[in-house]
Amino acid sequence: MTDDAYLFLADTTPGSDLPGTPVSLTGELECLQTPAVQAWLDAHETDATSPALCIVPPEQTGMIPDGVERLPVPLTEEELERVRRAGATDPVAVVEEELLSYRDSEEGRDALLHKALAAGVPAHRIVELSGVDPTALPTAPRV
Incomplete structure (x- = not known):
């Protein structure tokens, strides 16, 4: 990379x-x-x-x-975020917005992490957007 x-x-x-x-x-x-x-x-x-x-x-x-x-x-970091968001599919973009909002809340953490994985958001993006510890990510998305 x-x-x-x-x-x-x-x-x-x-x-x-x-x-x-x-x-x-x-x-x-x-x-x-x-x-x-x-x-x-x-x-x-x-x-x-x-x-x-x-x-x-x-x-x-x-x-x-x-x-x-x-x-x-x-x-720049801001430009890189715009490029990533512009290239995200609609379901991924929606979940990424939720992950950004999650930084200020613990409510519904597990459900949101599962939702992000199920939507296809890569683990590194989930960590970057939500601020969670990588070890806190579920290993498999719920369906």
Whole structure:
């Protein structure tokens, strides 16, 4: 796993599965204004508003198709959270919001942890969002 997020140009032909998150859904990212990113975009004859310009957080670099040119970009913690939320599926995004809210409460802890695991939220994200000790995570989601 890398510490950098990655920009790449996705195949946007109809019927293609779009990996990553379109940059247009993440809000303003500081890295888009850097000379390195501007030069990369110019070299590909595109700009930051292109629907083909996608980004993945460090833990999802495996989503980038083989052979696709990519550019590592640093993100602030706030930007990284926006990228992760923009790329989350609806059920995962809802549970992640609940996990963030959980930091201030102990009520319903076990049920929420099970719900997060069942929704497909990775264990490291549950720990990051909720602040729980990794050893407190249930080993299997309830169904």
